[in-house]
Amino acid sequence: MRIGIVGATGYGGAELLRLLNNHPEAKNIQLYTSTKEGVHIEESYPHVATIYDTSLKPFNPEVVGEDSDLVFMATPPGVSAQHTQEIASHGTQVIDLSGDLRITDPTIYETWYKRPAAQIETINQAVYGLSEWNREAIQSARIISNPGCYPTAALLGLAPLIHNDAIQQHSIIIDAKTGTSGAGRSATMMTHFSEMNENFKIYQVNTHKHTPEIEQQLHQWNNESGAITFQPHLVPMIRGIMATMYVQLKKPLTSEQLFSLYHQAYDGKPFVRIRKENNYPATKEVYGSNYCDIGLSYDERTGRVTVVSVIDNMVKGAAGQAIQNMNLMNGWDESMGLNLVPVYP
Numbered sequence: 001m002r003i004g005i006v007g008a009t010g011y012g013g014a015e016l017l018r019l020l021n022n023h024p025e026a027k028n029i030q031l032y033t034s035t036k037e038g039v040h041i042e043e044s045y046p047h048v049a050t051i052y053d054t055s056l057k058p059f060n061p062e063v064v065g066e067d068s069d070l071v072f073m074a075t076p077p078g079v080s081a082q083h084t085q086e087i088a089s090h091g092t093q094v095i096d097l098s099g100d101l102r103i104t105d106p107t108i109y110e111t112w113y114k115r116p117a118a119q120i121e122t123i124n125q126a127v128y129g130l131s132e133w134n135r136e137a138i139q140s141a142r143i144i145s146n147p148g149c150y151p152t153a154a155l156l157g158l159a160p161l162i163h164n165d166a167i168q169q170h171s172i173i174i175d176a177k178t179g180t181s182g183a184g185r186s187a188t189m190m191t192h193f194s195e196m197n198e199n200f201k202i203y204q205v206n207t208h209k210h211t212p213e214i215e216q217q218l219h220q221w222n223n224e225s226g227a228i229t230f231q232p233h234l235v236p237m238i239r240g241i242m243a244t245m246y247v248q249l250k251k252p253l254t255s256e257q258l259f260s261l262y263h264q265a266y267d268g269k270p271f272v273r274i275r276k277e278n279n280y281p282a283t284k285e286v287y288g289s290n291y292c293d294i295g296l297s298y299d300e301r302t303g304r305v306t307v308v309s310v311i312d313n314m315v316k317g318a319a320g321q322a323i324q325n326m327n328l329m330n331g332w333d334e335s336m337g338l339n340l341v342p343v344y345p
């Protein structure tokens, strides 16, 4: 398959390069740039020297569409909104890692992203690529909106309870922590070493753009579901997300019933692992892999469940899930190229 990566010099692009090197169907990979035409990828990323002997080509959506069977858009907000339709018009599959096509209501997108939404025709064609829960639609999709990193961790953790209508409306609190690679390769005041090392920050309080994305999917699963509290934090690590979620149950569950809901949902799904009782996942235990590990506890005193969900933001939260979706779209084994043991320690 001929694959194009737009935004190959960014962190999402670099992670696609790492993973696609082990993918048997990814034979012909072209890399596109908006600023570094003609530069060898090794100059941006010496760690891929001798593995990718390729120079960056200028990003022209018409050429990219013509020359590719599938394109990954690993680009900042706004780029996919503008160019996906033209790329897809060549019959090319598009997987967008940005948030441009995830929100189905353009008014909600514009409120949270503070920029113009994509054309409604493009948004309507895009299928939300939460691989474990939207398989049939993904299998027949031409355009995928790859989920955000926080929504992936949060939604995989909440799905079994929401599907079983077990949660009291308005009781969902998602307390999430991420590493700095989530902010991309460009240095910012928020993430540079002196600001972030030995520090722990809360950010975008009640205003993060992943809030409507999580609410939209929860509502599609259960129309009783409404507003949530979602609070991101930045911690001094590079990769990883931990979403700790607190939800009030409608009726008490035994611990056995709680674990049974999660096993019914995820047994047979290769990338979601449910921990045993009293065992909680750490971000390092999924580092560099496509796993989402989930730990659970029901507190009889409060009637609340605590769900702990961890992913690697660069893999299951971006490039890994994008490749899982590429596999589903093309009728391949969903694990193809993704059989990675987490890097530990």
Ligand SMILES: NC(=O)C1=CN([C@@H]2O[C@H](COP(=O)(O)OP(=O)(O)OC[C@H]3O[C@@H](n4cnc5c(N)ncnc54)[C@H](OP(=O)(O)O)[C@@H]3O)[C@@H](O)[C@H]2O)C=CC1
Pocket (backbone or CB within 6 Å): 006, 007, 008, 009, 010, 011, 012, 013, 032, 033, 034, 035, 036, 059, 073, 074, 075, 076, 077, 079, 097, 098, 099, 147, 148, 149, 181, 182, 183, 184, 185, 186, 313, 314, 317, 318
């Ligand atoms: N990092 C993460 O953990 C995750 C990221 N995402 C999303 O994936 C997308 C990429 O993120 P990430 O790789 O971290 O970001 P980076 O900032 O590291 O990389 C983005 C790349 O996009 C390219 N680019 C910028 N403007 C344009 C343009 N107008 N046309 C074409 N290419 C352009 C740049 O490359 P060049 O200058 O060579 O053109 C740049 O290297 C973002 O939307 C991000 O929000 C989603 C989930 C997780």
Ligand SMILES: CC(=O)N[C@@H](CCC(=O)OP(=O)(O)O)C(=O)O
Pocket (backbone or CB within 6 Å): 097, 098, 099, 147, 148, 149, 150, 178, 179, 180, 181, 182, 183, 209, 210, 232, 234
């Ligand atoms: C540390 C940091 O800044 N993380 C990013 C992660 C989100 C992201 O990558 O955005 P999309 O997946 O929606 O494009 C953030 O909070 O905005």
